[in-house]
Amino acid sequence: xxxxxxxxxxxxxxxxxxxxxxxxxxxxxxxxxxxxxxxxxxxxxxxxxxxxxxxxxxxxxxxxxxxxxxxxxxxxxxxxxxxxxxxxxxxxxxxxxxxxxxxxxxxxxxxxxxxxxxxxxxxxxxxxxxxxxxxxxxxxxxxxxxxxxxxxxxxxxxxxxxxxxxxxxxxxxxxxxxxxxxxxxxxxxxxxxxxxxxxxxxxxxxxxxxxxxxxxxxxxxxxxxxxxxxxxxxxxxxxxxxxxxxxxxxxxxxxxxxxxxxxxxxxxxxxxxxxxxxxxxxxxxxxxxxxxxxxxxxxxxxxxxxxxxxxxxxxxxxxxxxxxxxxxxxxxxxxxxxxxxxxxxxxxxxxxxxxxxxxxxxxxxxxxxxxxxxxxxxxxxxxxxxxxxxxxxxxxxxxxxxxxxxxxxxxxxxxxxxxxxxxxxxxxxxxxxxxxxxxxxxxxxxxxxxxxxxxxxxxxxxxxxxxxxxxxxxxxxxxxxxxxxxxxxxxxxx
RNA sequence: GCCCGAAUAGCUCAGCUGGUUAGAGCACUAGACUGUUAAUCUGGGGGUCCUUGGUUCGAGUCCAAGUUCGGGCGCCA
Numbered sequence: 001x002x003x004x005x006x007x008x009x010x011x012x013x014x015x016x017x018x019x020x021x022x023x024x025x026x027x028x029x030x031x032x033x034x035x036x037x038x039x040x041x042x043x044x045x046x047x048x049x050x051x052x053x054x055x056x057x058x059x060x061x062x063x064x065x066x067x068x069x070x071x072x073x074x075x076x077x078x079x080x081x082x083x084x085x086x087x088x089x090x091x092x093x094x095x096x097x098x099x100x101x102x103x104x105x106x107x108x109x110x111x112x113x114x115x116x117x118x119x120x121x122x123x124x125x126x127x128x129x130x131x132x133x134x135x136x137x138x139x140x141x142x143x144x145x146x147x148x149x150x151x152x153x154x155x156x157x158x159x160x161x162x163x164x165x166x167x168x169x170x171x172x173x174x175x176x177x178x179x180x181x182x183x184x185x186x187x188x189x190x191x192x193x194x195x196x197x198x199x200x201x202x203x204x205x206x207x208x209x210x211x212x213x214x215x216x217x218x219x220x221x222x223x224x225x226x227x228x229x230x231x232x233x234x235x236x237x238x239x240x241x242x243x244x245x246x247x248x249x250x251x252x253x254x255x256x257x258x259x260x261x262x263x264x265x266x267x268x269x270x271x272x273x274x275x276x277x278x279x280x281x282x283x284x285x286x287x288x289x290x291x292x293x294x295x296x297x298x299x300x301x302x303x304x305x306x307x308x309x310x311x312x313x314x315x316x317x318x319x320x321x322x323x324x325x326x327x328x329x330x331x332x333x334x335x336x337x338x339x340x341x342x343x344x345x346x347x348x349x350x351x352x353x354x355x356x357x358x359x360x361x362x363x364x365x366x367x368x369x370x371x372x373x374x375x376x377x378x379x380x381x382x383x384x385x386x387x388x389x390x391x392x393x394x395x396x397x398x399x400x401x402x403x404x405x406x407x408x409x410x411x412x413x414x415x416x417x418x419x420x421x422x423x424x425x426x427x428x429x430x431x432x433x434x435x436x437x438x439x440x441x442x443x444x445x446x447x448x449x450x451x452x453x454x455x456x457x458x459x460x461x462x463x464x465x466x467x468x469x470x471x472x473x474x475x476x477x478x479x480x481x482x483x484x485x486x487x488x489x490x491x492x493x494x
Numbered sequence: 495g496c497c498c499g500a501a502u503a504g505c506u507c508a509g510c511u512g513g514u515u516a517g518a519g520c521a522c523u524a525g526a527c528u529g530u531u532a533a534u535c536u537g538g539g540g541g542u543c544c545u546u547g548g549u550u551c552g553a554g555u556c557c558a559a560g561u562u563c564g565g566g567c568g569c570c571a
Contacts, residue, residue, distance in 0.1 A: 056532065058533060060527095060530055066531075077531095079531075081529080097521090115530095133504090136504045136521095139505095141520085143505095143532090145505085147564065148505070148506090151563095203569090264569055268570095269565080367567095419571085463571060464571075465570090468571060
């Protein structure tokens with residue numbers, strides 16, 4: 001590395017560290033985020049630079065303009081006071097409209113107006129980019145519908161709503177890692193490309209480099225995947241669970257967290273073709289341990305959101321869903337109820353409720369049943385355990401009764417199922433029997449069977465659809481607003 | 495994949511039983527006023543009423559098909 005670049009790197013590190021400490025004595029001007037500025041993060045009257053995008057502009061005949069500036073660092077905008085004495089006041093400042101990019105240098109002072117503690121008294125405003133046609137700029141200082149904003153996914157992060165969602169999403173993601181790390185889990189990066197051809201969790205997207213217009217054929221005229229990139233059929237993962245079980249049986253407490261792909265033609269506000277899923281897996285654990293882990297996990301994430309994103313959550317409570325904050329408080333405060341599937345069915349049958357889908361032992365619970373259990377019967381989050389073996393996946397552990405498996409669903413008031421998990425079948429003979437029962441070829445799962453042949457131990461885990469949790473936390477109604485660029489059947493714009 | 499609903503200005507919407515020149519708020523623009531807070535007040539510009547076809551003397555309005563969006567259900571996280 002040349003001396004010049006080393007010096008440049010040193011200089012950058014030096015200036016950055018000063019920003020963090022808030023000290024400015026060695027520097028003519030500190031750069032502050034809006035969040036830092038609003039917190040008074042520089043000595044009163046000292047010169048600072050703040051950069052961001054214009055939210056609104058209000059002109060005053062008293063010889064000044066007010067410019068609300070956002071940079072995404074927090075919910076609230078910074079009020080910039082621009083005096084008419086600025087050399088570019090008429091040419092630039094009075095032409096500022098929503099969305100313009102600007103750099104403001106000035107002095108951070110206590111605000112003379114109400115509504116904010118500090119404001120920026122501008123000495124200079126540099127416009128880095130005007131909005132080409134303010135009349136047709138899609139993001140206006142008003143409430144837009146989420147449906148409209150989906151059409152402008154590249155601009156919607158500039159709104160209050162999507163700024164708040166983005167920050168909460170980040171906080172939940174980091175809280176997830178923090179909590180699991182504190183609990184002794186290791187993050188295992190399971191593959192996104194998989195060659196398991198029957199994972200059973202849903203339709204898969206094919207990964208191939210074959211020329212669709214000229215597919216290679218074998219002797220029987222079938223497509224010859226031996227000539228494909230991986231010399232066999234390959235797909236995008238629908239779950240990292242099977243892979244992470246191997247690491248669980250070595251590192252004891254592990255989890256996957258990454259993008260997951262389902263090629264199902266699901267057109268609902270709860271489904272994405274590409275979403276993020278977290279799958280913790282614990283060795284030497286049974287179903288009860290699994291439920292305890294899920295409860296602590298959800299509560300830790302919610303607590304982090306309430307602690308760290310108070311401003312955004314207040315916005316959701318005010319504009320999106322009234323009880324956005326109070327229901328998280330309740331969720332954290334109440335211990336989860338735990339009931340058996342068999343008891344849940346009995347309760348549903350005795351409820352006197354009219355359900356669209358009839359209830360009887362052996363059927364899977366519908367959303368209406370799950371919501372009645374969580375909202376009416378229990379009134380707080382509930383873990384339903386031990387489902388009929390016929391309706392659950394092959395890897396779930398058969399109970400001693402021979403007719404149920406150690407599966408669990410966490411149901412919450414307001415959404416229904418948010419977590420699904422199970423104790424895994426660790427006994428090879430039982431696993432083989434269940435694979436046969438489900439028509440699964442053991443040849444495709446030799447490595448998975450090995451885990452039962454070499455030092456098998458009881459283990460359990462669960463899966464959480466991250467965007468579904470974000471929908472719940474923010475009070476959203478459509479999962480397409482919980483991910484920056486939603487992918488759904490017929491849609492992969494942007 | 496199945497069923498239901500909607501489509502009018504840049505955005506959010508009104509538009510009756512088919513009848514003259516299709517309206518409002520926000521945004522934009524001009525002016526007034528003001529340490530303002532999605533400021534307020536007064537004017538102005540802005541429309542392929544989703545598309546195509548049909549019924550009718552006459553269609554934003556009724557009918558059919560299509561397109562797009564949304565909701566419910568299924569599959570699921």
